[in-house]
Amino acid sequence: MGGPEIERLISLFGKLPGFGPRSARRVVLSLLKQPHSRMIPLANALEQAAKMVRICSSCGNLDSSDPCQICNDLNRNRELICIVETVGDLWALEKTGAFRGYYQVLGGTLSPLAGVGPEDLNLAPLLKRLKRNEVKEIILALGATVEGVTTMHWLYDQLLPWHVKITRVGQGIPMGGSLEILDEGTLTAALTARRPA
Amino acid sequence: MGGPEIERLISLFGKLPGFGPRSARRVVLSLLKQPHSRMIPLANALEQAAKMVRICSSCGNLDSSDPCQICNDLNRNRELICIVETVGDLWALEKTGAFRGYYQVLGGTLSPLAGVGPEDLNLAPLLKRLKRNEVKEIILALGATVEGVTTMHWLYDQLLPWHVKITRVGQGIPMGGSLEILDEGTLTAALTARRPA
Structure with a gap:
């Protein structure tokens, strides 16, 4: 044209x-x-x-510096690590401003069908941090998919010997969401995760 | 980030x-x-x-050559000119492959409120073509907005003295469109434009 x-x-x-x-x-x-x-x-x-652009050798983020801006930020809480699947997930969480710890980007989830095994996940930098004894809590922030949940179970088993607190992001009804249009899985999770009003 | x-x-x-x-x-x-x-x-x-990128001095299209590929295509029908508002409209029509004449891009529609008058519309190349006596039909393919319809009326008056056939693109129900969701104006136009089945 x-x-x-x-x-x-x-x-x-x-x-x-x-x-x-x-x-x-x-x-x-x-x-x-x-x-x-x-x-x-x-x-x-x-x-x-x-x-x-570089892949941050410390957390797996994409940045024009290595270590990335987040890993270089000394004002963050060293005791808190949030494990995410992708750099996109990291950016989305970072946009909220609600998390002031450091991240670990796995680069994927365990998936036997897609041929992704534990050795393909980027966990080495986290183990280094654990060895330095500075971590107190690890937040598993993977998606609520079959692969995400499987990976979180596997991570839980791997991290248990380090005696740190292991948590998972909450599940339930998204902000502004109407119950009518949500799937049964989300509604069940929301009921299970109910809290005093 | x-x-x-x-x-x-x-x-x-x-x-x-x-x-x-x-x-x-x-x-x-x-x-x-x-x-x-x-x-x-x-x-x-x-x-x-x-x-x-250049603006075609012959029709107003955007192209890396001037005259543009379309104006340079000698296999097209010189007797047929389609007047459109924007280059985007030209590209959309061209994608259909249903039109084999030449185009004239006005670059806007008459709009007293926005301060667009007849002198702002790119019509000079069309007048040149008319003077060469090669045009037999001019298709007005402007949008069915207030400005589009006003401009088509004005164009009709301007083109009448040249004694060429002046047509307008058909109006009605879009392909795949359900009547229920269409506005009254479109439904009225579709009824008016009814044909034997």
């Missing part, structure tokens, strides 16, 4: 998560209207970030 | 149409996992397209 350069851009955008051909066209069109004020800055930001 | 480079990238993506902070994080995260195979190609494609 607009020459090979524009077609290529639309096709690259179309491969991003949440994009289809129509939304890719829409985004490219909006960018093309401001080539200098929007496309060039985005191109430069992509190049910069691609050059700088 | 991931250093200033990543934050900047998220903020730039968050400004694209259809994006919020969450979807921007999701896209950036997916890109960061493949910096070399996906981020660098996207950065290069953006830079290339930004450098190459």
Whole structure:
């Protein structure tokens, strides 16, 4: 429609998560209207970030520094470690501002079907921290999927000998959620997790 | 969360149409996992397209060549011109493959409130084509909004002296649309536009 350069851009955008051909066209069109004020800055930001991004050797986060900003932040609570599956989960929790400890990104969940075993999970940095005797509580914040729950059970067994408190994130009705549209599993979990009002 | 480079990238993506902070994080995260195979190609494609993009002096399309690919395509029907409001509308029609004439992109619709008058619409190239006596039919393909309809009326008056056939795109029930959820205006138009079954 607009020459090979524009077609290529639309096709690259179309491969991003949440994009289809129509939304890719829409985004490219909006960018093309401001080539200098929007496309060039985005191109430069992509190049910069691609050059700088590292996997934090301490927690598994993605950052332009290693250790990442979170691991470098000395004002956080060293006694608290939150185990998450992905960097996306870490970012989502971090956005809440509700957690002031450190993280451990597993990089996956145990899944015999997908061939993911314990050796594929990024746990070594956590064991180092445990050996330094600074950890008091480990929060298991994996998703409530079959793999997530299996992995949490396995982690519980692994962490038990270290004599630290092991907790799991609460389960129940999401904020703003109406009971009517929720699945039976969530409703059952919400009933089980009931507290005095 | 991931250093200033990543934050900047998220903020730039968050400004694209259809994006919020969450979807921007999701896209950036997916890109960061493949910096070399996906981020660098996207950065290069953006830079290339930004450098190459031109507004077609003949129809108003955005393309890396001027005249654009469509205007350069000699296998199209010179007798047929389709007037659209935006480049996005042109691309959407072109995707259907149902139109084999040429286009004229107005770049807007008449809107006294927004201060858009006849002199702001890109019509000069169409008048040139009309003077060459090659046009037989002009299709008005503007949206069925107040501004779109007003502009179509105005265009009709402007084009009448040229003695060409002037048509409007059909109005009615969209494909796959259920009557129940459609507005009264569309239903009225669909009834008016009824044809023998």
